[in-house]
Amino acid sequence: xxVSNKKYAKILVFSTEKISDPAIDMAGLLKLHYPPTxxxxxxxxxxxxxxxxxxxxxxxxxxxxxxxxxxxxxxxGESCTEKTxxxxxxxxxxxxxxxxxxxxxxMAAICSVCSxxxxxxxxxxxxxxxxxxxx
Numbered sequence: 325x326x327v328s329n330k331k332y333a334k335i336l337v338f339s340t341e342k343i344s345d346p347a348i349d350m351a352g353l354l355k356l357h358y359p360p361t362x363x364x365x366x367x368x369x370x371x372x373x374x375x376x377x378x379x380x381x382x383x384x385x386x387x388x389x390x391x392x393x394x395x396x397x398x399x400x401g402e403s404c405t406e407k408t409x410x411x412x413x414x415x416x417x418x419x420x421x422x423x424x425x426x427x428x429x430x431m432a433a434i435c436s437v438c439s440x441x442x443x444x445x446x447x448x449x450x451x452x453x454x455x456x457x458x459x
Contacts, residue, residue, distance in 0.1 A: 332359040333454050334363070334385060334387050335359065335388045335389070335449060336365065336381045336386045336388070336389045337446075338373050338377075338389070339365070339366050339367070340367060340368070340369060340370055341366045341368055342394075343435060347434050347437060348364055348439070351440075354439055358442070359446055362446055369404055370394060370404060370405075370408040371404045371408045373408070375411060379422070382424055387453040387457050388428045390430050391408060391432075392433075393408045393431055393433050394433065408431060412431050415429060425457065427452065427456070430445070
């Protein structure tokens with residue numbers, strides 16, 4: 325059995341139940357490969373994520389946190405993306421206070437059919453974290 329020298333960052337993904345989570349599930353069904361150290365937590369709406377949840381993820385050893393937001397497709401309101409953006413900005417401020425690099429938190433809109441986009445995001449984020457973050 326060949327030994328892989330591939331390194332993986334531990335990434336926590338907050339995915340939205342109705343929009344981005346189906347895309348992530350579909351990536352698995354389509355056998356699209358992304359790092360095996362990606363862990364997802366579904367939430368009803370990305371605008372409900374709390375900065376303390378993100379900070380806790382870093383304290384628990386995650387290299388990065390990714391918010392798979394609904395974008396304009398959010399069933400809970402049109403301002404979801406804007407509200408989530410404010411949460412990310414506030415969290416970046418808190419991360420700076422704790423000397424945590426802000427690039428370790430990313431957000432992107434992932435629609436229900438964006439499986440390939442999600443996989444590209446995870447591969448890119450993993451590569452960045454492996455090359456730039458020491459955990």
